[in-house]
Amino acid sequence: MSKVPIRLTIYYDFLSLWCFNTLLRLKQIEQKWKVRMEWKSYMLLPEQKEQAREAFHLASQSWSAIIDEALAGELKPWPLDREVPNWSLPALAASKVAASFGERQFSDFQYSVMKGYFQEHLDISSSVTLVQLAERSGMDRKAFENQMNQPQWQDLVREEHQQAEAAGIHNVPMVVVNDEQALAGALKIEDYEDAFLKVR
């Protein structure tokens, strides 16, 4: 197998369960294929908007059927008394902060946010929650908080979102392989591997 890494540009949003599946699947084959992943923001909720809890609760009932085996049975419907995330921007911006701490911190934080949202029903549009998740991922609370207050991270997310839209990307997940092939939707592992074979 070639030693040249395969470059993946992955457009995603923490609010998408299909993006969580994509993350879980790509992590499984990351080493085998020497994949280098670049995660780019796409906001499914680009503006702050209250979500109807009842409807959200109903929609979340299908989560357990959608999520991959590794977490099957662990996703329960969203409790009616819990705040529902109302904006994509804060978590994506926080992930940019995490990336500034290092690759491992970013990777841990990303998983932690996805799991926190879908499994623990945390409001990941709240900065308080995001700081707690950063701490859980081994980052210094104070330093993370300080960075979170810098506008550059939100600007970066908005910029990536606009670039995606300009490139004709209007939904996530979207995985672009070596700038050559774009794979829309959460594909099966074997479909990703087929695509990797083609660029090798």
Place this chain on the structure above:
Amino acid sequence: MLFSNPEKLLEDQKRLSEQNPVVLMGRGHSGTRVLSWICTELGVNLGTSASLATGDADDQKFTQEIKKITTNNIGTEMLRPSDLQRFQKAVSGYYGRLNHPQTLWGWKFPETYLIPSYIAETFPKARYIHLVRDGRDIAFKQHLTDDPKRKLGKKILESQNALGLPHHLQAAVSWAFQVDNFDNFRGSVSGDQVLDVLFEDICTRPYEIVEELCDFLKLSITKRCDSYIKEQINVKKVAQYKENDPRLVQEVENRIRPTLTRYHYLS
């Protein structure tokens, strides 16, 4: 010869066979417009444009060819090799004129509902969103597939011995023929390639249906789609047949009972 270069033909066939377009299948007036815009707002490139309210593919070169192929193939069960090449050339040109999209792509053009085998032969991995609306509603609407003055309508009605019937029965028979035709085809593709959607469900519980659609496409609901549902879905479109003479409705039910029953419109 449609493709003057056989090597190019093979190359094109191979390239197409690797694609998995999203094809909206449904008879005209079944709500395919709404479904087309829902998919478009989910980020699927269906080659339509805002100026085209029908949500059809806005590429006349492509749609004109599809019309011809469809008319040629009414009442035949076998694929015609010449029409298959013609279909592949048409769809290859369409894909090219869309600028070879790398995101999800496909089309909505109701005539393709009548030639699913040509799609499956060309795109073994195609995904079909199959939309059905109550045939009793359809019976009281006009469409080219039940118009004996149009080539395609005449062919369908001829094949069903329905040329002498009053229009509401012609429309009903044409509807049942098209739905049955797709149901006969569906066994030739994998079950997970087809999503069945009832128009009435889109009107009465749009969010659940869009969620099913997102699950099928493995995508997330977008803000644009959310807005479209809020602004454009009209629940009053359900069971419009009730505004017609009940005796005519009864005639329609008697004529197409098996298909209506299969889709639970009648018990």
